[in-house]
Amino acid sequence: MLESLFSCLMCPYCGDETPPELELHVLSSSKLKDDVRIHEGIVHCRHCTRFYVINDEILFMSMDNLRDAERESRFLQKWHEKLPEHVLKTSRPFSEELGKKI
Secondary structure, eight states: OBGGGGGGOOOTTTTTSSOOOEEEEEEEEEEOSSSEEEEEEEEEETTTOBEEEEETTEEEOOOGGGOOHHHHHHHHHHHTTTSOHHHHHHOBTTHHHHHHHO
16 A cells, blocks of 8 residues: 555545544555655554554555454554554454453
8 A cells, every 4th residue: 555545545435524533553665756656554543443454555544344353463463562552452443352362
């Protein structure tokens, strides 16, 4: 995902009904001439507390029932030292499961 695209995003749950409250946490990236390519990262919505994974440069913004809890849990465990506490402990939809594992 290109960092310049971040400002175009909106949370699939909150939509455009609330002011944009997304925060980007870049975990792995490379510099391009006019942009930054994000290889691994997290997009977190401060309003509904959901997180969305950027893995292999692809942002996965799926509804809760379509998400792969095991894959996302492995991703967060891999990067837990670089992520803010609120993303790891209180984010939806898997915070209770993740809190036990991390």
